[in-house]
Amino acid sequence: MGIVLRIIYESIVQALGQLNANRLRSFLSLLGITIGIFCIIGVFSAVDSLEDNVRGSLAKLGDDVIYIQKISWAENPDNWFKYLRRPNVDYEDYEVIKEKVRSAQLTTFYVGIGQKTVKYFQSSAERAYMLGVTQEFSEMFKLNYEQGRFFSPNEYHRGANKCVLGFKVSEAVFGSLDPIGKSVKINGRSYEVIGVLEKSGESIINVMNFDEVVLVSYELARKIANLKSNSLFGDVSICVKAAEGVSVEQMKDEITGKLRAHRRLKPKQDDNFSLNQLSIISNFLSGFFNVLNVLGVFIGGFAILVGMFSVANIMFVSVKERTRLIGIKKALGAKRYIILLEFLIESIILCILGGLAGLALVMVAMAGLSQITDSFQMYLSFNNAALGIILSTVIGVLAGMIPAMQASRMDPVEAMRK
Structure with missing residues (x-):
């Protein structure tokens, strides 16, 4: 040695x-x-x-969450023409899943209303993306707040003119001012700011960039926008989180059965909706x-x-x-x-x-x-x-x-x- x-x-x-x-x-x-x-x-x-x-x-959005949408994430873009006749998922689908799918712990629905300009006197934020969301949205995506809060049940059901701003939107509009309680204008309509989301930061993949959003309740969204669009690329989704001890596959089977029954699909007909998981992207x-x-x-x-x-x-x-x-x-x-x-x-x-x-x-x-x-x-x-x-x-x-x-x-x- x-x-x-x-x-x-x-x-x-x-x-x-x-x-x-x-x-x-x-x-x-x-x-x-x-x-x-x-x-x-x-x-x-x-x-x-x-x-x-x-x-x-991707992990921030959870591995046990199913995203019910019109288009499959795993589909070849060349085959998207087959989705043209599919209906977008809608609020009625959300209600059916929320009420009848027992394997789900949490269900939320959101619909994109498009890019808007948010104004406060002479300040403005261009291209802020407005989302109409149901009340479970904050819990589903584990939103944290720099200031303020999410919609109360009363504000949600009344469709009150209130909104939650993403961090960058608030920074562009208010700067160092306290935004809570102040009113912003979007398309000529006034909205009271009740919350500002924490800065989520930059990421290679932002499945949903909350820094540049304006959140309004779904009850308000249906008053101010046409949510019946059947666009192929419409930003509308139902998110379903599995209950504790329930496998994602078990929940997918139950969701498929309930949605097919709700949409009155015959046994030989293909599904006219897609159940997406983050594992597809992974x-x-x-x-x-x-x-x-x-x-x-x-x-x-x-x-x-x-x-x-x-x-x-x-x-x-x-x-x-x-x-x-x-x-x-x-x-x-x-x-x-x-x-x-x-x-x-x-x-x-x-x-x-x-x-x-x-x-x-x-x-x-x-x-x-x-x-x-x-x-x-x-x-x-x-x-x-x-x-x-x-x-x-x-x-x-x-x-x-x-x-x-x-x-x-x-x-x-x-x-x-x-």
Whole structure:
């Protein structure tokens, strides 16, 4: 054991000596390893950061929630023509599900009214998206409030002229003023502001960007807008959360039965509604992220291959320069495996140094990209860093094996003569 540790120590010293004695040659040779590790681990880190952000955004909406809509999220866009005759889900569908689906814990309904301009004296917010929502909406989406509150039952059922503003809408209209109790105008109609939502922040995927919404009660929405539109891309949905202990599949079966009965569909007729889950998006994204990872391996693999041959070249030169020393060691009784380990470990050390440089570049790149974009934080995980070190070690073994074997097989007499 002591011999092996001594070989490792001497190999590290020799590897560092090689780097110091031939700086330019070593730098150019290790550059391929550095670039290869940077490409592969950089892509893996970027994809992991992106995936964590996307899945975190989707998780906020819950894995046990069914979104009943006209169009399936999993459908090929080329086939959307078949949805033209489908009716949009409506308030009556919502009432049926709320009253008859026993496996549901919570049911809410929302309908988009379109983009509006919100005005307060000379200030305004353009392109704020107005939603008419039922009373369970706040609980379903776990809305938090910077100020104020959601609609009371009395305000909801009366269809009172009251609204809840998204953070950015409130900031644009009121600035540093307290918005609660003040009236804004939308399409010439006055609405009292009773709440402001907390800032939800930027995200790669905002399934629903609450920073730029204006929420009104559904009872008010039906007074101020035509909600009977059957547009293919109409923003209308029923959201159903499964009760505790109830599987999503069980709830889907019950919803399907109740909706088919309500819509009087015959047994042989296809459903004219879609039950969407976040798992549909997650499954699609998994394939997308896998493609990005493969692309990173493909790009970085070429750089690593070049780097591997460069390190092998360094080792061949090192063997040639130390031929006489190898002969002396073997003449003094050094075993073949000791010479083999000496050069193999030296090759591994060189590749690990190149890999560490690549990981350092990844860390710098991730930190820089995180500063540039507010959408999500990018990071180098421990697993990816460990993978980089493992890859560097494997490359070192492959690059140093042939030169090390060549050195270990030298005849001591011939080696000393050279």
